[in-house]
Amino acid sequence: SRAAKFVFLCNILVFARVVPSLFADHYEDFFISASEPHQIKALKLEILSLIATDSSITYIFQEFQDYIRDPDRRFAADTVAAIGLCAQRLPKLADICLEGLLSLTRHESVASDANTVDGEAEILIQAVVSIKSIINQDPSTHEKVIIRLVRNLDVIKVPAARATIIWLVGEYCSIGERIPWMLTSFLKYLACCFTSEASETKLQILNTATKVLLRAKEEDQLTIRKVVSFVLELAKCDMNYDVRDRARALTRILFSILGSSDLDESNTSLSKEAKHLIAEQLFGAPKGCRSPEPANDRFYLPGSLSQIVLHAAPGYEPLPKPCSLVFTDVGRYSAQVNSSVTDDSEGTSGSLDEEATSDYSSQLSDSGSGFSNGSEESGSLSADEKSSPLIQVSDAGDTNKEQNGGASSIDGISVSSGVEDILSKRALESWLGEEPMSIGPKPSESDLVQRSASISIPNIGHRVKPKSYTLLDTASGQGLKVEFSFSSQISDISPLLVCVEVSFQNCSDEPFSEVILVDEGSNKGLDSTEQALATTESSLSSHADVPTLVPMEQIDSLKPNQTIKRVLHVRFHHHLLPLKLLLCCNGKKHAVKLRPDIGYFVKPLQMDVVAFRNKESQLRGMFEYEKRCIFAEHILELNKDKSDNALTKDAYLVICESLALKMLSNANLFLVSVHLPLASKLDDASGLSLRFSGEILSSSVPCLITLTVEGNCLEPLDVSVKVKCEETVFALNLLNRIANFLVESPCGR
Incomplete structure (x- = not known):
């Protein structure tokens, strides 16, 4: 949809401003279609101007030539601005861009109208502004460009464009040999047409006349003073009060410094030196003034609403600054490793000293792999589950040990990847606002490892009774x-x-x-x-x-x-x-x-825990639905066991069996795994999770279901049902169906 495309492009633009090389090879993907709305066109233009390189600029300029001829003249004006940005980023192409912009200026000045600012006039304004930005980079080499613009003043009737050209002459009036030579004639031309100019052009004429007077040569001082005096007198009688105020202010500053017999400015409270200093600060040599920060350059977190609306939305909080790892902690951990690991531990990547002094970027890049393999269960429920133990206890360290080919571990922390795993955990915990994990020899909370129990339910398929x-x-x-x-x-x-x-x-x-x-x-x-x-x-x-x-x-x-x-x-x-x-x-x-029954519009899709998690990581955002419900069917089974003289079943196993049978009796799914974290509290089922997988019959689209339990084993449980599927409508209806039959009593419907 257009809205989704707009959001994607806004986030791409954030990264393109910081690292343009990410998208430099994919510039063709940002070429514009005529059917796209203006907002998307503007975003693509800005991205193209940011990612253009010496090898791709030729093809991008060919596209820009077509865009300038687009009937949407507002879009054509944005294209002209993009050409100026490309010329600023790639100085080698500045001359080519200037030639094209100058020819465009001549063409548009004929077609534009002085009384309108849309259509062709907007393109002309943008072309002159782009030329101005290119000249600002190296004014001394673009004297001829300024002269060519001055010669076109007779045909350029748009006030904003005329004001920009006049500003260029005043700002760079002392550059080269030809511009100072033509200043007298240029000021006489401006004085003749002053009364017919727009207010913004008149204001720029006053500023330019002041700059020229301050930097004029001695032989031209008398003539220029007379012209400036004439222009100031005209401005004092202007209908616009801004023009009148500007003329009075300039008169009090200039003629008290240079002296004038025409105006009475003897009664002044400022000394001549102070006024001369003020004039030099206001109208002296060209200064690189810092422009205010554009609104679209403000940085917010990519993917947030604030990044789209370009201001801090309610509830927006930036990421906290990550805390750095203290080197004493690294040394303590290095000594611990050296005393526990033998010399043949070749699984470590690099020396501990090198890892200890690695920069934060490497820590952040390693954090994903350090945590992705840290809590995976070993395998899924398969045909040989009868031979496996009922409950398999595993932890993060053991899982890494199996996956990394038998690397040793210390206190449940894998040593196969060296200190970078610890650095990654510290970095991630700091981003999440958690307390950093202590690496010292304290036996309490610092040695805690996320242990888990993979529960196998034997003969679950034979015990399923469809309703x-x-x-x-x-x-x-x-x-x-x-x-x-x-x-x-x-x-x-x-x-x-x-x-x-x-x-x-x-x-x-x-x-x-x-x-x-x-x-x-x-x-x-x-x-x-x-x-x-x-x-x-x-x-x-x-x-x-x-x-x-x-x-x-x-x-x-x-x-x-x-x-x-x-x-x-x-x-x-x-x-x-x-x-x-x-x-x-x-x-x-x-x-x-x-x-x-929508539960049977799917068929079982066999997969292990690793494949389940990999597929689950691809289905986020709009492909994920979640709902909470109350499950109490296990209480009947637990009470039944208490009333019988037989041995009482394990409460956790009863809950797992009840949930699994309830799901498999109402939907055609595959039970991937049952995972129970070993909690410190007795009869606490919080964290128990069951994973199911299926495939939609009609489209063969995978559908992943995860049940997460919260609560006490002897009380009704709060079950969170999460369905992930690319078929969003189907996933939402399946979620509602699962939530409904989990709430039903055994004698229901």
């Missing part, structure tokens, strides 16, 4: 009872089909014949709302030839008290719409509705 729903009750079916449950079986006909296991039971004393379920007929039974949803769902699918219901095998005879099961392959029009079917038996037809 049954009534399709036709005994009273409506005249003794025929039909129930259905969603099957975890994957259809071999089409990925759009959901397998439903239907049970036909004869509860009467008479047999039923020719029992069959058929489709009521496409979309003719849908109302307007259902039709719209079905149309939307079908438009998102490319399997238009898949039937709604694959014909089932007919039951010729169903004897009393007999139960026969059939598996239906059903295609639902939408995961919220029921499918209308006809149940035929004994020559009669019963209209029934087969309600879908």
Whole structure:
């Protein structure tokens, strides 16, 4: 969308200002399309002007030539400004840019109108301003450029452009040989057209006349004084009070210093030397005045709202300054390592002294790898889980030891990567506002390591019992009872089909014949709302030839008290719409509705914990949904164990089994892992997490689900359900479904 593109470009612009080389090779990606809005065009222009290099500027200028001819003249003016920025960044191209801008000035001065500031006039103003910025870099080499601009003053009628050219002459009136020679004629020309100029041009004429008078040669002093005196007299009678005030101020300063018989300025409170000093400070030699900081150059955290609106939004807080690592701590840790690690520890990267003196940038770059491998569980639930222990205790140090080929560890801290791991942790903790981890020999909080227990639930697949729903009750079916449950079986006909296991039971004393379920007929039974949803769902699918219901095998005879099961392959029009079917038996037809369950619109996707986390890290922001609910089903099982004389089950294992069975009985998912951090408090289930993975049937898009538990084992638990999926609408509906059936009691629906 345009809004998302605008946000992306705003954040890219932040990095392009600091490190333009990041995007220098991708300049073609920022070329502008005619259909884009002006805000996006302006951002791309600024990025192009920042990342242009000697090798890419030729192609960028070719694009700029097309942009200048764009019907949107405001965009064309921004392009001219971008050309000026490129010339400032790449001084070798300044002459080429100046030639192009001067020719553009001549062309636009003919087409522009003095009474308007939009259209061609805006392009002319921007061209002159760009020329001015290029000249400011090296004024001594651009004398001819200033003279060419002065010669074009007769055809340039836009006040802002004229004022800029007049400012250039006054600022650099003493440069070279030709400009001082033409100053007298130039001032006479300005005096002749003073009364017809706009107010901003008149103000600039007064300033330029003052500068020229202060720097004029002795042989030209008399003539220039007379011209300046004439201009000041005209300005004192001007209709604009700003012009009149400026003229009076300049008169009191200049003519008290230089002396004048025409004006009575003898009564002054300032000495001649003080006035001369003031005049020199105001109108003396060219000064590199610092311009105020533009609003779009203010830096805020990339990705924040403040960076988009260019001011501190409510609640915005900048990152704190990271604290540096004290070298005494590094030395203490080095001594500890030297006393514990043998000489054959080749896994360390570089010497400890070199790592201790590494800069902060290397610490920050290593922080990601130091923490990404620090808390991963070992493997997932697989087919050989029977042979594995029920609970596998692991910690960050052991995990790193396995992944790094048996490197040794000290107090749970991996030594395979040397001191940079400790530096990285210190740096990250300082950014997060946490207390830095102590590296000394204190046995208390400094040696704490995030230990975890990977819990295996044996035979979980055989204990899953899908929930049954009534399709036709005994009273409506005249003794025929039909129930259905969603099957975890994957259809071999089409990925759009959901397998439903239907049970036909004869509860009467008479047999039923020719029992069959058929489709009521496409979309003719849908109302307007259902039709719209079905149309939307079908438009998102490319399997238009898949039937709604694959014909089932007919039951010729169903004897009393007999139960026969059939598996239906059903295609639902939408995961919220029921499918209308006809149940035929004994020559009669019963209209029934087969309600879908979005939990079975997915199929199990086998993966381990590492693959789960890698995929999870790619699905953030708009692909992540979270909801909280209360889960209390485990309390019934714990109370049941207390009432029985049998051995009491472990409370943590009961919670894990209850949550896993609840999920797998209501959704066709794969249990990736069950992870329990070993808490210091007894019966504290906080931090228990279950990971499930699935794949959407219709699109094969992965769907990751994480349950995180908070609370006491003997009380109702607060469960956080997090669903990550690229299909955002599907993920939101699946999240709501999971939250609903977790809250349901065992005897619910």
